[in-house]
Amino acid sequence: MSAAAQDTAVHTAVRTGRLARAAIYAGLLVFAVYYLLPLYVMVVNSVKPLDEIRSGDMLALPRAFTIAPWLSAWSTAQIGVEPTGLVPYFWNTIRMVVPAVVISTLMGALNGYVLTKWRFRGDTVLFGCLLFACFIPFQIVLIPMASVLGFLNLAGTTAGLVLVHVVYGLGFTTLFFRNYYDAFPTELVKAAQIDGAGFFRIFWRILLPSSGPIIVVTVIWQFTNVWNDFLFGVSFSDYDSMPMTVALNNLVSSSTGVKEYNVHFAGAILAALPTLVVYVVSGRYFVRGLMAGAVKG
Amino acid sequence: MAFLEIARLHKDYGPVEVLRDIDLSIEEGGFLVLVGPSGCGKSTLLYTIAGLESVTRGEVRIDGRTVNDLPPSKRDIAMVFQSYALYPSMNVAENMGFGMEMRGVPKAERRRAVAEVAKTLQIEHLLERRPAQLSGGQRQRVAMGRALVRNPRLFLFDEPLSNLDAKLRIEMRTEIKRLHQSLGTTIVYVTHDQIEAMTLATRIAVLKDGVLQQFGTPAEIYADPANLFVADFMGSPPMNLIPAAVRADGPSPSLLVERAGSEPAALPAGVKGLDAYVGRETILGIRPEAITEVPADGAANGSTVVDCRIEVVEPAGADTYVITHLGGREVVARTSPDCGVRAGETRPLAFRMDKAVFFDPATHDRIRG
Numbered sequence: 001m002s003a004a005a006q007d008t009a010v011h012t013a014v015r016t017g018r019l020a021r022a023a024i025y026a027g028l029l030v031f032a033v034y035y036l037l038p039l040y041v042m043v044v045n046s047v048k049p050l051d052e053i054r055s056g057d058m059l060a061l062p063r064a065f066t067i068a069p070w071l072s073a074w075s076t077a078q079i080g081v082e083p084t085g086l087v088p089y090f091w092n093t094i095r096m097v098v099p100a101v102v103i104s105t106l107m108g109a110l111n112g113y114v115l116t117k118w119r120f121r122g123d124t125v126l127f128g129c130l131l132f133a134c135f136i137p138f139q140i141v142l143i144p145m146a147s148v149l150g151f152l153n154l155a156g157t158t159a160g161l162v163l164v165h166v167v168y169g170l171g172f173t174t175l176f177f178r179n180y181y182d183a184f185p186t187e188l189v190k191a192a193q194i195d196g197a198g199f200f201r202i203f204w205r206i207l208l209p210s211s212g213p214i215i216v217v218t219v220i221w222q223f224t225n226v227w228n229d230f231l232f233g234v235s236f237s238d239y240d241s242m243p244m245t246v247a248l249n250n251l252v253s254s255s256t257g258v259k260e261y262n263v264h265f266a267g268a269i270l271a272a273l274p275t276l277v278v279y280v281v282s283g284r285y286f287v288r289g290l291m292a293g294a295v296k297g
Numbered sequence: 298m299a300f301l302e303i304a305r306l307h308k309d310y311g312p313v314e315v316l317r318d319i320d321l322s323i324e325e326g327g328f329l330v331l332v333g334p335s336g337c338g339k340s341t342l343l344y345t346i347a348g349l350e351s352v353t354r355g356e357v358r359i360d361g362r363t364v365n366d367l368p369p370s371k372r373d374i375a376m377v378f379q380s381y382a383l384y385p386s387m388n389v390a391e392n393m394g395f396g397m398e399m400r401g402v403p404k405a406e407r408r409r410a411v412a413e414v415a416k417t418l419q420i421e422h423l424l425e426r427r428p429a430q431l432s433g434g435q436r437q438r439v440a441m442g443r444a445l446v447r448n449p450r451l452f453l454f455d456e457p458l459s460n461l462d463a464k465l466r467i468e469m470r471t472e473i474k475r476l477h478q479s480l481g482t483t484i485v486y487v488t489h490d491q492i493e494a495m496t497l498a499t500r501i502a503v504l505k506d507g508v509l510q511q512f513g514t515p516a517e518i519y520a521d522p523a524n525l526f527v528a529d530f531m532g533s534p535p536m537n538l539i540p541a542a543v544r545a546d547g548p549s550p551s552l553l554v555e556r557a558g559s560e561p562a563a564l565p566a567g568v569k570g571l572d573a574y575v576g577r578e579t580i581l582g583i584r585p586e587a588i589t590e591v592p593a594d595g596a597a598n599g600s601t602v603v604d605c606r607i608e609v610v611e612p613a614g615a616d617t618y619v620i621t622h623l624g625g626r627e628v629v630a631r632t633s634p635d636c637g638v639r640a641g642e643t644r645p646l647a648f649r650m651d652k653a654v655f656f657d658p659a660t661h662d663r664i665r666g
Contacts, residue, residue, distance in 0.1 A: 209386030
């Protein structure tokens with residue numbers, strides 16, 4: 001091949017590369033717009049007065065900006081029969097999510113620790129059974145769970161919901177921690193035994209401090225699942241333990257008066273905001289955790 | 298009196314026998330090396346001494362006391378692991394002080410003990426660092442420091458040098474030996490490297506498939522191997538193992554060894570046990586240093602001179618290794634670098650038959666006189 005021909009070839013290659021790249025970016029842009037459009041609609045319409053929405057254009061930017069729908073959704077909107085806004089249910093959800101996430105994460109960590117570092121006869125079978133929990137659909141456990149909650153006298157309480165979410169989440173959290181601890185050097189546990197540390201001391205002092213990345217993964221997973229859960233919430237909660245997702249449904253389907261779409265949009269964003277915050281905040285730690293792991297020899 | 302005693306120790310994992318009736322003992326201040334190929338059970342044996350593995354039968358006694366049922370932390374031992382096993386979330390000082398912390402030693406005392414050991418090992422400048430920030434050699438030092446700071450009665454080392462590069466390995470080997478000489482603490486050391494075993498040990502236990510093959514001083518193991526496995530495993534380059542026919546030849550039998558390109562060479566047998574092997578085969582074991590060039594002033598007493606065809610010459614600086622073929626096997630001789638041997642020539646080599654050992658080809662046991 002002559003030098004000139006080679007030059008043209010290189011040139012063509014560069015141009016094709018550039019074209020391909022442009023096509024890829026264009027494609028990605030289309031996907032991003034498609035994916036973000038609903039969020040845009042929600043945000044834009046949550047800051048419009050109601051008649052502006054009724055007048056038609058859902059995609060237009062607000063002419064008269066207002067945060068009244070947000071305030072209303074938060075504290076005064078009609079939920080079912082009470083004009084309380086979402087705020088009491090927000091706290092209900094917090095009271096449910098925090099213990100459920102903490103307990104299921106800790107128990108998952110403990111399970112993973114036992115299943116990898118204190119092996120016993122039948123441990124793989126037990127782990128298999130726990131894994132099976134990941135494949136059980138929500139609907140199947142509703143009725144047995146209801147009778148268990150009734151038997152434990154926890155029906156309709158926040159504690160009952162915590163129990164449900166801990167039990168349901170345990171399969172996943174155990175799976176995460178077992179796989180993580182499987183790669184954790186057993187010699188460290190042996191060394192700590194020689195140093196005189198016992199079962200829980202080894203867990204607290206040796207394993208947990210090195211579990212940052214997997215704790216973040218588990219917390220993100222559990223937090224979003226428990227926060228977003230609707231089925232367990234609607235099935236097992238009472239008026240004073242009702243989580244935010246159920247309250248949001250009641251807000252939207254409330255039949256008195258006019259449909260306040262702007263309030264509904266604001267309420268939906270409010271309900272989704274905490275999971276977003278968790279992603280943004282711990283996502284950073286997650287990446288940092290991975291980097292720390294990368295340089296560990 | 299023996300400080301560490303292992304009596305008829307047996308260990309099964311279900312149907313698999315990992316250790317079979319091991320009997321060992323080492324006096325206080327001794328350096329016992331457990332050596333063998335991977336999977337021979339040497340690490341398991343160390344773990345049973347540490348108390349990290351239970352025993353199926355038999356006893357482990359430390360200073361006369363049976364410790365079978367004592368947890369590791371109560372056995373007054375310290376262990377250095379192959380991977381060093383430094384706690385990743387603690388800095389070096391915390392790593393070294395962790396054992397004392399678990400025993401409730403006050404902080405000031407802990408700090409003093411750590412500082413003292415750090416000084417002997419020259420790792421004072423590393424005390425604030427995390428294990429991830431240390432090089433392999435530094436981690437190795439910290440792991441030893443963590444063991445030293447406990448001031449135990451028995452040190453256990455599980456292949457501590459296998460993760461280091463060759464040069465550092467030799468340096469640390471010397472350092473461990475120096476440490477042992479200055480502390481005088483009993484050490485049990487596991488390795489698969491027979492040179493480490495030879496250089497460090499006061500006693501060597503050679504294991505294979507969970508069975509103790511031989512237990513003795515390095516000199517005994519080297520010069521007087523109990524069987525073919527020990528002879529082959531210990532020594533570098535390894536002992537030459539040459540099939541030879543035993544034939545009756547006057548009052549004592551002699552050996553015939555096949556030679557490439559000429560008629561078989563005759564060698565004197567010199568071991569009484571070979572009388573029973575007349576008309577059969579034996580395996581002649583002779584170390585490379587017992588086969589040399591014939592000196593200008595004639596072969597030494599006890600030597601037999603055999604003409605050998607030299608195939609390969611490997612100069613190694615201090616020695617020149619010469620490879621020939623006898624009995625269908627490659628045979629290595631160690632000659633002096635200035636004897637001028639060349640590949641392709643046929644040359645007389647002097648065999649120190651008084652240093653030779655013999656093995657039964659079927660049972661692999663030693664034939665003694």
